[in-house]
Amino acid sequence: MLFFIHLRLIMIKYKKTFASVLLILISFVCSSQSPPEPLQQRPPSPPQLVPIDDGVYLLLVAGFLYGIYKMYQLKRKSI
Incomplete structure (x- = not known):
């Protein structure tokens, strides 16, 4: 029992x-692990066609309206 109390005091004193x-x-331990096996070579997959222009205009309008709202808040706060 005395050993554990002494050990606890030592750990508190030399915590850092x-x-x-x-x-260290x-x-x-982390650096002594073996490197992972190399991945098998596969042919590259064809690019996925994703329609990104459907929501871009809505996003631009929402950003424009949010910017107007924030400018209105700043102008109202400074008055």
Whole structure:
């Protein structure tokens, strides 16, 4: 029991040192792992055709209206 109390006092006193040593040991373990196996070569997939211009105009209008709203708020706040 006395050993655990003494160990707890030591850990409180040397908390930063203990954390630094622990991080260094963890980095050694991480760097000593073997590298992953190389991926098998596959032919590239054809590009996916995604319609992005359907919602762009709606997004631009929403951004424009939000900008007007924020300008109105700033002007109202400064008056």
